[in-house]
Amino acid sequence: MRIRLDVRENRLSDPSRVQPSDVHDMLTVRGRGWVAVDSEDRPVGFAIADHLARNVWALFLEPEFERRGIGRALHDTMMRWLFETSTDCVWLSTDPGTRAERFYRAAGWRAAGSTSHGETRFEMSADEWREREGSRITRR
Numbered sequence: 001m002r003i004r005l006d007v008r009e010n011r012l013s014d015p016s017r018v019q020p021s022d023v024h025d026m027l028t029v030r031g032r033g034w035v036a037v038d039s040e041d042r043p044v045g046f047a048i049a050d051h052l053a054r055n056v057w058a059l060f061l062e063p064e065f066e067r068r069g070i071g072r073a074l075h076d077t078m079m080r081w082l083f084e085t086s087t088d089c090v091w092l093s094t095d096p097g098t099r100a101e102r103f104y105r106a107a108g109w110r111a112a113g114s115t116s117h118g119e120t121r122f123e124m125s126a127d128e129w130r131e132r133e134g135s136r137i138t139r140r
Helices: 002-006 020-030 070-085 099-106 126-139
Strands: 031-037 043-050 055-061 090-094 110-114 120-124
Touching (some): 020 043, 031 055, 043 070, 055 070, 070 090, 070 126
Parallel strands (some): 055 090
Antiparallel strands (some): 043 055
């Protein structure tokens, strides 16, 4: 929760909306999570995927660790796992006009409307993911 509450954008207006039991359920029943650590094994970022809802539930970094490829590594690890478990489309939502929105667009996500809360909804199919992965491997 420390990392989640330290973000500069996409802040939780009401931190009590995400309870420890929600996180536990995501990690043990609904999906899986990944943690990025610094050279001293201190957590600096995390990602959580909800396999049942086919959703990116969380992807957050400590602000001072942004723009180092850590977020992309967490994202790509999470997406590989999601598409290994099913080829069903994956979705996420984030506030419009944010760095997160730009990050997801650059990662190949397709805008698919807005949520009832005014967030941009993004989707990615298994074919879109495979195409994106193939083009990244080719460019290296």
